[in-house]
Amino acid sequence: MIxxxxxxxxHLLHPKMTFFLTSVDRKGTPNVMTCAWATPVSDEPPMILVCVSKxxxxxxxxxxxxxxVVNIPSKKLLPALWICGRHSGREVDKFTKARLKTSPGRNVSVPVVGDCIGYIECSLWKSVHAGECYVFFGRVRSAYADDRFFKNDAWTANAAIPLHLGGSKIVYFR
Ligand SMILES: Cc1cc2nc3c(=O)[nH]c(=O)nc-3n(C[C@H](O)[C@H](O)[C@H](O)COP(=O)(O)O)c2cc1C
Incomplete structure (x- = not known):
């Protein structure tokens, strides 16, 4: 029955890959949140978008x-994904709370999350108001992935990337 x-x-458009979205303030203090609403939008030039609550x-x-920066985790970072999706950086340092390490970005001033298996560094091209979210379009400045999990332009099953079904449900790509 329909x-x-x-x-x-x-929910009809999930599962979606779930990742850490990192950003930084003018003083260089970073923040991290869990994000699932994202997609590529152009290959030439390479661009993606992320939808982020206002x-x-x-x-x-x-x-x-x-x-x-979009930081793509593997399964072992699942507890950190929940912490970063349920607390705000306004109240808590989520890197400490979720025990996440950081390293400098390669081509942006935003740090990346250690132990992730893929990274997409972006500069903001345009933002659009869309209901409760901003849609941030990013020009990709660099993208790199762990070749143990990303081969021949595709994630392999052992990457076990978390896929968000909506609400508190996550499954794994395998
Ligand atoms: C699995 C999961 C996926 C989420 N996806 C998004 C998303 O795509 N966009 C969004 O704005 N918030 C999303 N959230 C909620 C944010 O992570 C949450 O509001 C967070 O506390 C914001 O942190 P901040 O205030 O430090 O930026 C998600 C949360 C979880 C647990």
């Missing part, structure tokens, strides 16, 4: 310094 699901439309600390930082 049922009406208009109260949960976005209420989040991350949105304020991306608007301030105009850079962000």
């Amino acid at each position: 049922r009406d699901v208009s109260s949960g439309i976005y 209420e989040s600390h991350t949105a304020a930082l991306i608007r301030q310094t105009k850079e962000f």
Whole structure:
């Protein structure tokens, strides 16, 4: 039976890869949040978008310094994904709380999250108001991945990337 699901439309478009979105303020203090709403939008030039709640600390930082990084985790970082998705950087240092290490970005001033298996560093090209979110379009400045998990332009099953189904449900790509 086909049922009406208009109260949960976005669930129809999940599962989605779930990642850490890092950003930084003008003084260089970084923040990290969990994010699932993202997609490539152009290959030439390479561009992606991320949808970020207007209420989040991350949105304020991306608007301030105009850079962000998508950090793709593997399964072992799942506890940190929940911490970074349930607390705001306005109240807590999530890198400490979630025991996440950072390293400098290669081509942006935003740090990357250690132990991730892929990274997309972006500078902000454009932002669009969309309901409760900003849609941030990023020009890709560099992208790199761990070749134990990314081979021939594709993630391998052993990457075990977390996929968000919505709410508190996550499954793994395998
Ligand atoms: C699995 C998961 C996926 C999430 N995806 C998004 C998302 O795509 N966009 C968004 O704005 N918030 C998303 N969130 C919620 C943010 O991570 C959350 O509001 C966070 O506390 C914001 O942190 P900040 O205030 O430090 O930026 C997600 C949370 C979880 C647990």
